[in-house]
Amino acid sequence: MTDFPRFPPGFVFGAATASYQIEGAAREDGRGPSIWDTYSHTPGRVANGDTGDTACDHYHRYREDVALLRELGVDSYRFSIAWPRIVPAGSGAVNPKGLDFYARLVDELLAAGIEPAATLYHWDLPQALEDRGGWRVRETAERFAEYTAVVAEHLGDRVPRWITLNEPWCSAFLGYSVGRHAPGAREGRGALAAAHHLLVGHGLAVQALRAAGVREAGITLNLDRNLPATGSAADRAAVVRADTQHNLVWTEPLLAGRYPDTEEETWGELISGQDFRRDGDLALIGQPLDFLGINYYRPIVVADAPHREADPARRTATDNRYAEVRLEGVRHTAMEWPVVPDTFTDLLVALKKRYGDALPPIHITENGSAEHDEPSADGTVHDRDRVAYLRDHLTALKTALDAGVDVRGYYVWSLLDNFEWAFGYGKRFGIVRVDYDTLRRTPKDSYHWYRALIAAQRQ
């Protein structure tokens, strides 16, 4: 037991999931279609043709999943609310059955002594809003605030921790520039407009959460630790562009009340003269937060490179004159992500150095790894690599705390194996195995390890 890192009293241990990845019941009880239903049902978009139609069937099995959380001993559970269950057409009529589902889940959690932490947007945009422009248009931010107000009015008194957006980088750039996430677009200005409107939506949602009197409001970013491939000036300049695209585009408006001063060198004419920003937006976006959520998985190594697209008019927002380089000499997970736990410490320490007292308390809202799990005949999985990953990242996190970074909680990704977006069910991040034929859940060794780590904190 002595080799577990020890965290301060009151530190929150949790586990995380997201609606489209686990719920299933895609057409039940009045849920409307989301962009991920459309995307996953489009041939060629998701590996193996997988969809979230059934997923882990959490919609019907949430009691069993809450029992797994109780047995695990977590303080908190982070889940997301499916906007198309609450407002099926994106605007207009509210679906009481959608609200009821989350009310039942929250009651079940509270009865088990687990604090709910709800994410309002983990990528399942109502398709009707995408049909009107999606995050490219400001109207979507306004609809998001209305949906937030409805949810907060119903659940605000029982859910202490609220996350407006999960990883807006993925929504804006994987969704509207790389095209690897729904809605699968490959655009320049459309993606930059999406990034801005997501931030506006966040600001409006924070106002709605405050009006409902919730205890804590924050946002979750997937901040990246970008490392130069070599010490050359060109590669170091490439890191600045990667940092701007991945990190500064979010942290500067959220924490410093300004747009990144490196945006011109990153986006050139794509960003100049843009018309989607309005006076007052920075004040809206930069409202004080009770916490910043950070999801962290791996470092990214970047090298200077030419534009992928020679014609400026056809450039996407992620064509920023750098290329990702494979990091040699370290283990890679089943996602082919390099495992370098020290970079987790470095990211947090650098963030504290850059923003100082403007940095709110942090919750690590996701961290974990997909591994090549090999189940035994009885379904158990001896996932030694995942245990090592979690142990080393929790140790790196503790080092950041010792260096003075105010981190209040850690949520493992994920409670269950689930629908890993464009990778479908082939990539398994769970500490609990899900057999997709029988939907049977079996805790892996990493579940037992995490349970022991949590228990050891309380001795």
Ligand code: FCB
């Ligand atoms: C994050 C997502 C989460 C999950 C993990 C592996 O980017 O927030 O839904 O897919 O990656």
